Amino acid sequence: MPDLPLTGGCLCGGVRFEVTEPLLSAGYCHCTRCQRRTGTGAAASARVAPGSLRIVQGEELVRAYQPTDGFAKEFCGFCGSALWSRHPDDPEVIGVRLGAFDSDPGIRPAYHQYVAYAAAWEPIPDDGLPRFPEGRTA
Ligand SMILES: [Zn+2]
Numbered sequence: 351m352p353d354l355p356l357t358g359g360c361l362c363g364g365v366r367f368e369v370t371e372p373l374l375s376a377g378y379c380h381c382t383r384c385q386r387r388t389g390t391g392a393a394a395s396a397r398v399a400p401g402s403l404r405i406v407q408g409e410e411l412v413r414a415y416q417p418t419d420g421f422a423k424e425f426c427g428f429c430g431s432a433l434w435s436r437h438p439d440d441p442e443v444i445g446v447r448l449g450a451f452d453s454d455p456g457i458r459p460a461y462h463q464y465v466a467y468a469a470a471w472e473p474i475p476d477d478g479l480p481r482f483p484e485g486r487t488a
């Protein structure tokens with residue numbers, strides 16, 4: 351396990367955060383929204399323990415895109431870096447983007463979800479992880 355707190359931030363360095371408890375779960379999302387949002391084929395995120403995410407710098411830079419349904423996408427309004435998603439009804443349900451961490455967050459993605467929408471140009475890796483056509487059900 352890495353030392354706690356885990357630390358991370360956005361590309362411009364304006365937003366800095368820490369996670370004070372071990373991450374709960376992680377996975378790859380291949381949904382169309384994640385493709386649009388990141389410009390990549392899939393996005394890796396990890397669920398944090400409730401109350402364990404703290405913004406230590408640049409809270410005023412954090413913007414949110416709230417779709418009409420589903421999780422809000424929070425990002426740095428200056429550099430555009432993806433930071434985390436947040437449940438619209440329970441703000442403590444948060445999925446931090448793995449790429450936002452400074453170093454090894456100690457967890458590994460354990461599933462692929464929304465593979466029915468996976469990008470045609472990027473084959474899903476043959477990594478033995480379970481695949482869910484829609485959202486993860488287990
Ligand atoms: Zn930034």
Ligand SMILES: [Zn+2]
Nearest residue numbers: 379380381384
């Ligand atoms: Zn997604």
